[in-house]
Amino acid sequence: MADSPVIRWPLVYERLHAHFGAQDWWPAQSPFEVMVGAILTQNTAWRNVELAIAALRAADALAVFAILHMAEGDLAQLLRPAGYFRVKAKRLRALCAFLVAQGVAEDPGQLGRGQDPAVLRQDLLRVHGVGEETADAILLYALDAPVLVVDAYTRRIGKRLGLLPEKASYGEIQSAIAAEIPVNLAVLNELHALLVQLGKEHCRPRPRCELCPLLSLCPHAYA
């Protein structure tokens, strides 16, 4: 407690990886399923997303044209378990329309192939329902682009460890973390997945444990 060593991002990564092991993200069977999951998991527990994706699969609706050919109301019903189902039905359709416009409806994993990831990111951000985190999740986990995904857990954990300022934009957080870690596909993939894993288990908005058992180098982090 008295002389707690300074935790930096590389140490966070090492400790989490040592404890949880490789996360092997994203939990999906195809790039398109990653994209769908990225929309559905917005402010929603992954458990509920799984139920909705299972419903889509059971309805043979886990494909671009299948979704676009369905009535939006019917799509929404399949999405009920994921919450915000009317909103997400509209967002999924917008994403699918975008994939058609980009000519990758039959093979969404080809989106942005041979294109600058920064340019593709801008295009994704214009799609209704795709914000910065969703765009980056798609870039990283569906398209293998080396970008850093910043989510609520990243901010919360980073701030409690004193690694991020209270007020920081999405881009500022990306830069702050990227300045300390190797910016490559494998590390970026693992880091976000590990932070989510830690967040799920130990990092509620209102902290309940006084000492995080995994990041015990920082006793006050979760007080």
Place this chain on the structure above:
DNA sequence: ACCCAGGGTCATA
């Protein structure tokens, strides 16, 4: 009966 979840949009100031 709360609290929370792997955000984003839109109206308003």
Place this chain on the structure above:
DNA sequence: TATGACCATGGG
């Protein structure tokens, strides 16, 4: 540019 309301189900 920065808040706040709104979207909704399922688990702890």
